Amino acid sequence: MLPNSPLLKLFNIKYPIIQAGMVWVSGAKLAAASANAGCLGLIGAGSMKPDLLRSQIIKAKSLTKQSFGINLPLLYKDVEVQIEIALEQGIKIFFTSAGSPKKYTSFLKDKGCVVVHVCSTPEQALKCEQAGCDAVVAEGFEAGGHNGIDEITTMALIPQVIKELKIPVIAAGGIADGSQVAAAIALGASAVQMGTRFVCTHESSAHDNFKQMILQSKPGDTRLMMKNLVPVRLLKNKFFDAVEQLEKKSASKEELAQLLGKGRAKLGMLDGQLEDGELEIGQVCSMIRDLPTVQNCVDQLIHEYSLAVKRLS
Amino acid sequence: MLPNSPLLKLFNIKYPIIQAGMVWVSGAKLAAASANAGCLGLIGAGSMKPDLLRSQIIKAKSLTKQSFGINLPLLYKDVEVQIEIALEQGIKIFFTSAGSPKKYTSFLKDKGCVVVHVCSTPEQALKCEQAGCDAVVAEGFEAGGHNGIDEITTMALIPQVIKELKIPVIAAGGIADGSQVAAAIALGASAVQMGTRFVCTHESSAHDNFKQMILQSKPGDTRLMMKNLVPVRLLKNKFFDAVEQLEKKSASKEELAQLLGKGRAKLGMLDGQLEDGELEIGQVCSMIRDLPTVQNCVDQLIHEYSLAVKRLS
Numbered sequence: 001m002l003p004n005s006p007l008l009k010l011f012n013i014k015y016p017i018i019q020a021g022m023v024w025v026s027g028a029k030l031a032a033a034s035a036n037a038g039c040l041g042l043i044g045a046g047s048m049k050p051d052l053l054r055s056q057i058i059k060a061k062s063l064t065k066q067s068f069g070i071n072l073p074l075l076y077k078d079v080e081v082q083i084e085i086a087l088e089q090g091i092k093i094f095f096t097s098a099g100s101p102k103k104y105t106s107f108l109k110d111k112g113c114v115v116v117h118v119c120s121t122p123e124q125a126l127k128c129e130q131a132g133c134d135a136v137v138a139e140g141f142e143a144g145g146h147n148g149i150d151e152i153t154t155m156a157l158i159p160q161v162i163k164e165l166k167i168p169v170i171a172a173g174g175i176a177d178g179s180q181v182a183a184a185i186a187l188g189a190s191a192v193q194m195g196t197r198f199v200c201t202h203e204s205s206a207h208d209n210f211k212q213m214i215l216q217s218k219p220g221d222t223r224l225m226m227k228n229l230v231p232v233r234l235l236k237n238k239f240f241d242a243v244e245q246l247e248k249k250s251a252s253k254e255e256l257a258q259l260l261g262k263g264r265a266k267l268g269m270l271d272g273q274l275e276d277g278e279l280e281i282g283q284v285c286s287m288i289r290d291l292p293t294v295q296n297c298v299d300q301l302i303h304e305y306s307l308a309v310k311r312l313s
Numbered sequence: 314m315l316p317n318s319p320l321l322k323l324f325n326i327k328y329p330i331i332q333a334g335m336v337w338v339s340g341a342k343l344a345a346a347s348a349n350a351g352c353l354g355l356i357g358a359g360s361m362k363p364d365l366l367r368s369q370i371i372k373a374k375s376l377t378k379q380s381f382g383i384n385l386p387l388l389y390k391d392v393e394v395q396i397e398i399a400l401e402q403g404i405k406i407f408f409t410s411a412g413s414p415k416k417y418t419s420f421l422k423d424k425g426c427v428v429v430h431v432c433s434t435p436e437q438a439l440k441c442e443q444a445g446c447d448a449v450v451a452e453g454f455e456a457g458g459h460n461g462i463d464e465i466t467t468m469a470l471i472p473q474v475i476k477e478l479k480i481p482v483i484a485a486g487g488i489a490d491g492s493q494v495a496a497a498i499a500l501g502a503s504a505v506q507m508g509t510r511f512v513c514t515h516e517s518s519a520h521d522n523f524k525q526m527i528l529q530s531k532p533g534d535t536r537l538m539m540k541n542l543v544p545v546r547l548l549k550n551k552f553f554d555a556v557e558q559l560e561k562k563s564a565s566k567e568e569l570a571q572l573l574g575k576g577r578a579k580l581g582m583l584d585g586q587l588e589d590g591e592l593e594i595g596q597v598c599s600m601i602r603d604l605p606t607v608q609n610c611v612d613q614l615i616h617e618y619s620l621a622v623k624r625l626s
Contacts, residue, residue, distance in 0.1 A: 150533030155487030174468030220463030
């Protein structure tokens with residue numbers, strides 16, 4: 001029932017659905033399960049030391065015969081080693097973020113790879129196209145994790161990005177069910193990238209405490225915080241309250257960075273320390289009420305998509 | 314091409330499109346033109362003294378044989394006089410906002426009126442249903458003017474509101490073209506309410522300076538401000554900068570209220586003082602690049618809607 005898309009061939013996938021590559025929650029198991037379910041699976045390399053990335057890619061290859069990719073934030077010091085390992089392991093699909101698309105796109109394209117960069121404004125999207133990217137992920141304000149500073153929502157963003165670009169646009173932010181997939185396609189997106197929904201699957205490596213907290217979350221339980229440091233959407237907890245207190249006092253970047261410290265996201269999302277950890281999640285967390293396998297999740301999305309399409313005419 | 318909706322009969326309209334009732338920009342001319350184009354037109358009563366409201370309703374009746382309604386923020390002191398005048402003039406459709414839906418819904422329903430209340434969370438929406446409203450407008454973070462404090466975007470909000478309610482849901486926020494109308498319907502909305510798009514029509518009473526500034530606006534040129542007083546989405550100008558400066562210093566409610574003063578919105582939106590006035594507008598302002606008649610605007614929306622529907626299967 002889902003429409004044809006130039007990205008199906010480019011990524012060699014059945015459905016125009018991309019499982020976001022996220023820190024701490026999207027390892028080999030999730031990426032392979034997503035690939036096996038007909039989606040593009042992405043290993044979130046951002047939180048992985050080079051050796052772990054290598055072993056996760058090898059593990060994913062043992063779990064699926066389908067292709068998968070990696071998400072690579074460009075701000076870590078190990079990024080060039082990570083690229084080397086991914087290429088050595090035969091990875092052909094790179095989703096890059098948190099840096100300039102000019103930096104590695106040509107290099108990766110020359111190696112025969114597909115390169116997609118994440119952006120949050122039409123202006124950034126145009127820079128991705130000019131850098132030679134095959135597609136962009138345009139991510140709205142409601143998305144989890146790190147976020148743009150202009151606060152443009154998915155509904156407002158996607159048509160404006162599409163108007164500027166010739167390359168395909170992947171919509172992200174606010175997409176957890178099939179009606180939202182249909183809405184993104186109606187806006188002109190060639191595919192969707194979903195994070196929060198895949199965090200709450202059987203195969204995600206998020207700590208069960210974190211998954212259970214998402215299942216209990218209510219609308220309005222996330223907020224975009226640390227806009228003066230690096231904007232990030234957080235689920236409300238004790239750490240969130242501490243950030244809020246600092247921000248109310250107009251804290252400096254340095255004070256925020258000191259509070260954040262190192263390893264907060266791992267503590268919350270992987271270790272399940274729900275009070276002191278940083279819990280990155282999208283606004284749609286309050287829609288998630290089950291922990292299906294990825295296959296069941298995708299089946300459900302396709303079913304909901306077909307119901308949404310029927311509403312339109 | 315637009316789908317059937319229970320609201321077509323309820324409002325006696327051809328298309329499930331509602332022209333938002335806004336302060337200073339939606340008087341008799343705009344409401345009548347919207348009604349004549351097959352949409353629901355709303356007179357924005359919020360900025361009108363009782364006598365002006367009466368004369369605007371009389372004028373609108375002279376410009377259209379179709380029914381139209383009024384938008385009534387419940388926070389003004391004249392609200393009961395406004396209701397009396399609207400009833401005396403035969404108004405049967407009331408969109409209420411900025412107050413409790415419990416306050417006047419039963420009274421208006423007893424007079425044979427249709428009552429719709431504006432909300433920004435699923436919890437508020439449920440209260441509207443319980444108060445006896447016929448429908449709700451669920452308005453996302455990207456919307457112009459006054460806004461909820463939970464920052465939930467249209468994409469994330471609509472499916473969650475629909476899940477809670479039995480009555481129809483009207484989507485608002487981030488809707489300026491036909492692809493966004495289609496996206497809202499895909500999300501499950503029974504209709505859309507559009508503000509920013511109708512501000513930039515021939516028949517809107519927004520000052521031409523304001524309209525021209527919208528045509529020049531770029532993505533990211535609005536921001537939700539004054540969250541500690543009454544959240545409002547503003548177009549960036551000198552007044553915006555002054556608000557921002559105060560907020561960076563963690564200003565009190567009183568300081569913000571003092572800066573705002575009285576008549577700021579009229580100064581900007583009606584009088585066209587683009588620096589010192591308050592310019593309320595939605596994130597989609599940067600999509601608006603023309604000033605059509607309402608009829609041409611609606612024709613274009615229907616055309617774009619049909620293109621969007623084709624993308625879906």
